[in-house]
Amino acid sequence: MTFRTTLRVRFGDEDHAQMVYYPRFLHYCHQAFEDFFDRQGFPYWVALREEKVGWPAAHAEIDYRRPVRFGQDLGMEVDILRVGEKSVTFRHRGYLEREPDAPAFEAEIVVVTMDMSTHRSIPIPDKYRAFFERHLVDAG
Amino acid sequence: MTFRTTLRVRFGDEDHAQMVYYPRFLHYCHQAFEDFFDRQGFPYWVALREEKVGWPAAHAEIDYRRPVRFGQDLGMEVDILRVGEKSVTFRHRGYLEREPDAPAFEAEIVVVTMDMSTHRSIPIPDKYRAFFERHLVDAG
Amino acid sequence: MTFRTTLRVRFGDEDHAQMVYYPRFLHYCHQAFEDFFDRQGFPYWVALREEKVGWPAAHAEIDYRRPVRFGQDLGMEVDILRVGEKSVTFRHRGYLEREPDAPAFEAEIVVVTMDMSTHRSIPIPDKYRAFFERHLVDAG
Amino acid sequence: MTFRTTLRVRFGDEDHAQMVYYPRFLHYCHQAFEDFFDRQGFPYWVALREEKVGWPAAHAEIDYRRPVRFGQDLGMEVDILRVGEKSVTFRHRGYLEREPDAPAFEAEIVVVTMDMSTHRSIPIPDKYRAFFERHLVDAG
Numbered sequence: 001m002t003f004r005t006t007l008r009v010r011f012g013d014e015d016h017a018q019m020v021y022y023p024r025f026l027h028y029c030h031q032a033f034e035d036f037f038d039r040q041g042f043p044y045w046v047a048l049r050e051e052k053v054g055w056p057a058a059h060a061e062i063d064y065r066r067p068v069r070f071g072q073d074l075g076m077e078v079d080i081l082r083v084g085e086k087s088v089t090f091r092h093r094g095y096l097e098r099e100p101d102a103p104a105f106e107a108e109i110v111v112v113t114m115d116m117s118t119h120r121s122i123p124i125p126d127k128y129r130a131f132f133e134r135h136l137v138d139a140g
Numbered sequence: 141m142t143f144r145t146t147l148r149v150r151f152g153d154e155d156h157a158q159m160v161y162y163p164r165f166l167h168y169c170h171q172a173f174e175d176f177f178d179r180q181g182f183p184y185w186v187a188l189r190e191e192k193v194g195w196p197a198a199h200a201e202i203d204y205r206r207p208v209r210f211g212q213d214l215g216m217e218v219d220i221l222r223v224g225e226k227s228v229t230f231r232h233r234g235y236l237e238r239e240p241d242a243p244a245f246e247a248e249i250v251v252v253t254m255d256m257s258t259h260r261s262i263p264i265p266d267k268y269r270a271f272f273e274r275h276l277v278d279a280g
Numbered sequence: 281m282t283f284r285t286t287l288r289v290r291f292g293d294e295d296h297a298q299m300v301y302y303p304r305f306l307h308y309c310h311q312a313f314e315d316f317f318d319r320q321g322f323p324y325w326v327a328l329r330e331e332k333v334g335w336p337a338a339h340a341e342i343d344y345r346r347p348v349r350f351g352q353d354l355g356m357e358v359d360i361l362r363v364g365e366k367s368v369t370f371r372h373r374g375y376l377e378r379e380p381d382a383p384a385f386e387a388e389i390v391v392v393t394m395d396m397s398t399h400r401s402i403p404i405p406d407k408y409r410a411f412f413e414r415h416l417v418d419a420g
Numbered sequence: 421m422t423f424r425t426t427l428r429v430r431f432g433d434e435d436h437a438q439m440v441y442y443p444r445f446l447h448y449c450h451q452a453f454e455d456f457f458d459r460q461g462f463p464y465w466v467a468l469r470e471e472k473v474g475w476p477a478a479h480a481e482i483d484y485r486r487p488v489r490f491g492q493d494l495g496m497e498v499d500i501l502r503v504g505e506k507s508v509t510f511r512h513r514g515y516l517e518r519e520p521d522a523p524a525f526e527a528e529i530v531v532v533t534m535d536m537s538t539h540r541s542i543p544i545p546d547k548y549r550a551f552f553e554r555h556l557v558d559a560g
Contacts (some may be wrong), residue, residue, distance in 0.1 A: 010311055011324065012161040016154040016210045016468060017536065022477040023152065023446035027292060030443060034291055038351075044291065045351030048436060057442040061481045067539070070156045071318075071325030116437065119487070151454055151464065152447060156328060157396065162337040163306035167432060170303060174431055178491075184431065185491030188296060197302040201341045207399070211458075211465030256297065259347070292441040294434075296490045301432040350436045 001135055003078040005035040007094075011070050019067040026060060029092040029107050032076040042131060048116055053125060055111035058087065062107040072096055074104070080135040086121050087112045088132050141275055143218040145175040147234075151210050159207040166200060169232040169247050172216040182271060188256055193265060195251035198227065202247040212236055214244070220275040226261050227252045228272050281415055283358040285315040287374075291350050299347040306340060309372040309387050312356040322411060328396055333405060335391035338367065342387040352376055354384070360415040366401050367392045368412050421555055423498040425455040427514075431490050439487040446480060449512040449527050452496040462551060468536055473545060475531035478507065482527040492516055494524070500555040506541050507532045508552050 007028050015021035033055075037044040048054050068074065075095040082089040089110050093103040113124045124132070147168050155161035173195075177184040188194045208214065215235040222229040229250050233243040253264045264272070287308055295301035313335075317324040328334050348354065355375040362369040369390050373383040395402045404412070427448050435441035453475075457464040468474050488494065495515040502509040509530050513523040533544045544552070 008311075008314075011157075011314055012155045012163065012307060012310060014154075014156040015152045016158055016465075017474055017476065018156055018158065019476065021152040021447075021450075022480065023443050023450060026443035026446060027441075030292060030441075031288075031290055034288075043351060045349075045436075048350075054437055056437065056439065056487075057484050059481075059483050060442065061479075063479050064477050067476075069325075070328075071323060148451075148454075150451055152450060156325075157334055157336065159336065161307075161310075162340065163303050163310060166303035166306060167301075170301075170432060171428075171430055174428075183491060185296075185489075188490075194297055196297065196299065196347075197344050199341075199343050200302065201339075203339050204337050207336075209465075210468075211463060291437075292435045292443065294436040295432045296434040296438055298436055298438070303432065 003036045003040065003135060005032050005039070005076050005078070007031055007074045007076055009068055009070055009072045009074060014070050019069060022064060025062060025064065025068075025094070025105050025107065028074060028076065028094060029090075029109060032078050032092055033090060036078045040131070042128070051125075052116040053122070053128070054114050054116045055088065056114055057109055058112045059110040060107060062105060064105050065102065066096070066099070066104040068094070068096065068104050075100075078135070079137045080132050081108065081137055083124070083129060083132045083136060086123055088124065091137070143176045143180065143275060145172050145179070145216050145218070147171055147214045147216055149208055149210055149212045149214055154210050159209060162204060165202060165204065165208075165234070165245050165247065168214060168216065168234060169230075169249060172218050172232055173230060176218045180271070182268070191265075192256040193262070193268070194254050194256045195228065196254055197249055198252045199250040200247060202245060204245050205242065206236070206239070206244040208234070208236065208244050215240075218275070219277045220272050221248065221277055223264070223269060223272045223276060226263055228264065231277070283316045283320065283415060285312050285319070285356050285358070287311055287354045287356055289348055289350055289352045289354060294350050299349060302344060305342060305344065305348075305374070305385050305387065308354060308356065308374060309370075309389060312358050312372055313370065316358045320411070322408070331405075332396040333402070333408070334394050334396045335368065336394055337389055338392045339390040340387060342385060344385050345382065346376070346379070346384040348374070348376065348384050355380075358415070359417045360412050361388065361417055363404070363409060363412045363416060366403055368404065371417070423456045423460065423555060425452050425459070425496050425498070427451055427494045427496055429488055429490055429492045429494060434490050439489060442484060445482060445484065445488075445514070445525050445527065448494060448496065448514060449510075449529060452498050452512055453510065456498045460551070462548070471545075472536040473542070473548070474534050474536045475508065476534055477529055478532045479530040480527060482525060484525050485522065486516070486519070486524040488514070488516065488524050495520075498555070499557045500552050501528065501557055503544070503549060503552045503556060506543055508544065511557070
């Protein structure tokens with residue numbers, strides 16, 4: 001089950017070359033990741049502040065396929081490629097309205113479950129494991 | 141006694157209009173504020189993390205006089221205009237190399253001394269009061 | 281006629297002190313300013329890219345009244361305080377849901393109409409003057 | 421020949437979790453990339469604005485190995501892993517002072533040479549090819 005959210009590309013997101021500054025795409029991924037939690041019954045701030053669990057990134061890979069510009073909407077798709085013992089691999093794809101079939105960029109981000117009090121990695125809590133597994137992309 | 145530091149204007153600091161995005165100037169002010177502490181024997185992270193004292197902004201005013209662009213160095217000047225019971229008014233001015241006499245922008249920022257454990261305002265600790273007063277601009 | 285839009289406070293908007301980093305509030309103001317144009321029939325990117333007219337900031341003042349945190353929605357209100365020959369004074373106020381009567385922050389930003397080809401200030405084009413005047417706060 | 425530069429980790433670079441926000445590491449990479457050009461006789465703004473050549477990212481991969489925090493200096497190392505017909509693969513590594521042997525993060529970024537007037541990819545101009553090849557990491 002793919003999760004979808006829309007982000008607005010902002011005036012300040014572009015850089016000197018008048019295209020979105022490439023580090024900003026990971027900021028889009030994180031915002032889609034926040035919406036993924038927030039809009040499906042698991043507000044991320046509750047996880048962080050009350051349950052003291054978070055998912056910092058351990059690895060990120062991103063393909064930049066087309067320039068993205070100020071004034072466009074980015075249709076973001078979030079899937080999960082793998083749920084491990086402690087880690088989860090998210091896939092984030094961003095689409096421009098005029099090209100609904102080919103993502104403007106695509107990222108894979110491995111996050112690790114962390115106890116935010118001790119800053120140590122921990123196994124994924126059961127309720128989050130079930131939540132993540134519902135978004136697994138089937139291989140077959 | 142004016143404190144001086146230099147900041148590099150970065151590729152990603154510009155916006156769609158190919159000038160520095162105006163909110164970024166307050167980020168320059170904060171970086172100059174950090175250098176002000178760090179390079180004069182009062183590392184700001186020590187204040188925040190060990191002494192649990194910080195200075196969040198209560199008010200900021202900024203005049204944007206000339207466009208600032210990627211690839212330029214900003215010569216920053218930091219002065220203090222007023223030291224109150226709990227608050228301090230900083231003045232930040234940024235100069236481009238080719239115009240050493242007229243700031244490209246000028247900001248006044250009122251910060252309040254805060255106990256970072258309780259998030260309540262407190263009187264300025266003595267050692268910081270003495271430090272700030274050394275940077276007061278004389279009116280007379 | 282007050283314009284309203286809602287912005288989401290993001291995980292990455294906070295700083296070391298776990299409150300929104302104060303320069304980011306001007307970024308919120310600019311995003312509300314973009315929505316003000318975009319959602320009322322004057323897409324800002326069309327102004328900039330096709331009509332070659334833009335409104336860079338000449339002056340900004342901002343009062344920070346309460347801390348704003350990750351996971352909150354900011355209800356933004358945009359009004360216009362003054363329409364001059366070339367300049368316009370915007371007022372931006374941001375409200376947290378639990379305190380609908382007292383803004384968490386309030387900013388006044390003076391922007392100047394600029395020909396984006398020449399980077400020179402110009403009188404406000406008629407259609408934008410009429411648009412801005414509809415949002416003027418009445419003094420009387 | 422490895423290029424080295426130092427970046428300061430700023431107060432506003434941290435996020436809610438009081439560690440550097442992971443998208444910001446690519447911003448560090450871009451700043452190191454700018455210094456790589458600027459400090460070795462090829463100012464990046466001259467390439468972009470006068471020669472109309474630039475190197476946008478096509479692909480980025482990054483490993484986050486240790487948390488990086490406000491108040492630290494990041495010793496950045498820049499190497500080149502591959503010089504292609506049009507593309508160049510940069511490696512960026514960031515070191516904390518107390519761990520000089522193990523990078524806190526490591527990134528590989530593939531950039532493509534672009535004619536900034538037409539936004540089309542072009543072969544690497546000779547002077548830049550020679551420059552990049554001087555920084556190639558030897559495989560043997």
